[in-house]
């Protein structure tokens with residue numbers, strides 16, 4: 047269960063957003079960025095973004111996270127209404143320390159899935175319960191989900207969220223994330 051905690055204006059380079067924080071079962075400060083009036087609406091563009099300190103903040107080229115984050119904020123800012131749910135599930139839920147250990151194994155040739163498994167961790171430890179709760183909190187009737195990840199679509203649909211459309215978010219690979227993106231496509235079923 048989530049509970050409203052605080053809301054404030056968040057003017058940004060992408061638009062005049064509102065930011066919400068909710069109390070939740072995981073006790074994590076997930077952030078919800080909202081543009082316009084989403085309450086009770088249909089076909090709301092929604093991005094569910096998992097935290098990536100190295101990419102989102104530091105501009106790492108090992109992944110496409112930052113470009114996906116900026117592209118989706120821009121998309122949402124340009125739409126009449128929309129929402130980005132920023133989940134504090136660093137490293138697909140294994141945390142920063144384990145993600146950097148995984149990077150170290152990837153530097154030795156393992157792919158992103160193998161590097162998690164090698165540590166005895168799941169390839170993807172995330173869940174999207176918080177996102178489901180937020181979508182229900184705003185009584186959103188249907189969602190246009192900005193993603194390439196079929197797991198997110200599956201999780202939301204299994205938990206009663208109607209997805210009217212998937213909006214792909216394809217970022218051109220660079221020399222450093224090419225293999226990472228290939229692995230997402232080949233091993234994780236991403237629609238790339």
Ligand SMILES: Nc1nc2c(ncn2[C@@H]2O[C@H](COP(=O)(O)OP(=O)(O)OP(=O)(O)O)[C@@H](O)[C@H]2O)c(=O)[nH]1
Pocket residue numbers: 094095096097098099108109111114135136137138139140144145148149152158162192193194195198230236
């Ligand atoms: N464990 C691990 N996590 C990573 C690695 N590279 C990026 N991440 C994390 O992966 C998450 C991003 O997930 P992705 O699978 O790239 O994308 P997604 O958000 O599931 O799918 P999209 O909605 O299509 O973007 C973030 O939490 C990153 O911190 C890695 O090599 N190993």
Ligand SMILES: [Zn+2]
Pocket residue numbers: 098100101102108109110111112
């Ligand atoms: Zn990343």
